[in-house]
Amino acid sequence: MDPLHGDLLARLERFYDAVPRDVARAEEHGALVLFVRDGAGWPFYARPRLDAAEPPSLADIQSVRERQRELGLPEAFEWVHENTPDLLAVARSAGLGVLEAPLMVLDPAALPDPATLTDVPLRMLDPDAPGFAADVAARRAVAAVGFSAAGTATGDAGPAERDAAVTELDVAALDEERTRIADGRRVSALAGTAGQGALASGMAMRVDDVAEIAGVATLPSARRRGLGAAVTATLAHALRDAGTDLIFLSAGSEEIARVYLRVGFRRIATACIAEPTALI
Template sequence: MDPTQRDLFVRLERFYDAVPRDAARGEEHGALVLFVRDGAGWPFYARPRLDATAPPSLADVVAVRERQRELGLPESFEWVHETTPDLLAVARAAGLNVLEAPLMVLDPTALPDPGTLTDVPVRLLDPEAPDFAADVAARRAVATVGFAAAGTARGEAGPAARDAAVPTLDVSALDEERARIVDGRRLSALAWTPEQGALASGMAMRVGDVAEIAGVATLPAARHRGLGAAVTATLARALLAAGTDLVFLSAGSEDIARVYLRVGFRRIGTACIAEPTALI
């Protein structure tokens, strides 16, 4: 690994470690750190410690899983294979299923105008807008429906399925979302039409000059219209305008990675996500 690439992976590791610490405490278990959220919200995961002097062991993984079960948390682990290559075999030996997701970084010179990707307008969520709460709920509902039908294939689930999945958001959740957008730590986007409402959504998390685009989802009935690519491009352009010089993401599959190639992302490695093997 050349020095430039090594520096890139170091920046990614610092980002991955910093993002959960805003809302969670870190519990160290050997060479792993488990992020435990204080209060309600999406649960976090365990990942390699930044200051670890040895790779995580099987005993470390077992200890974390026991702690996750004790706390009622998902038994979830995340890491970058190029940074912690030994953990892949360890996780599998522990009985975990590992998703090896293409890890991709944006080439700003290859980023297209979102308007060339679809004819559906894409807008960023405005925390001062009167419809902010509805927009946040719609973004989450689109993600719920979109990720329930993984992949890029078209399907039947559309606006009706989205509306049925709209969550009830409490005041604290909205306040947290609003605060993160105001201070630049988060961006959210919707591909939206007056007739059909939100058809695709996505978000970005930012720490300093590094940001990750995540949660890009399209309603199955609205796929193959360039919506996911346009949402991604809109978020990437806003991040660059805000002074972010490293924008990255993880694609759920090789097919999804091809969507991001159209937006100017290139593969640099593999992001691993490990969870228990589902029981049939």
């Protein structure tokens, strides 16, 4: 492996390990570590331990799954194939289905101006704005509707379905969101119009000079208008302006990866996401 490529993958591995640690406890199961969130919020996953001398075994996976079932957590595992190549076969032998997602890194020189990608207004979420709570709820609702109809094809689901998916956030969730944006660990963006509201959304998590863009989603009725690419570019510009050196993401499919190619992302590896086969 090229030394520079290997160093980049090592930086990503440290990022993946660091992200959950401020809100979750780490439980070691052999060569795997399971992150268990303290309190409410999106559940985390298990992934290879940074300091493991051996690749994860079938027994390690079984131990984690038993613990996840005991805690009522999704039986979810994530890893970078190029960093832990033996885990793919082991996970499949354990009855897990594995999504092999293109892992892509931004070439800053190829990052376009978001305004060239769509004519729909874009904006960053501001934790001090009066409408911040509504913006966070809208971002989550757009993601819920968008990811329920995966892919890039247009569909019927639109603003009405988004509004039906809006849920009221508790004070703790909003405080966490405000704190993470204020200290630079998170950025969020919306694309939409005054008449239709939020049509696309996305966010990014940041640790030091590395950030992952995630949760980019567009309402099916608003697809094929460049919104996903524009939201991604908006987030990338904000991260670059904040001094982020390495920006990456995982595409859900080769089709979706082509959207990110337009924004300057290039594939460097494969992100593996494993769940019980019936859920894939």
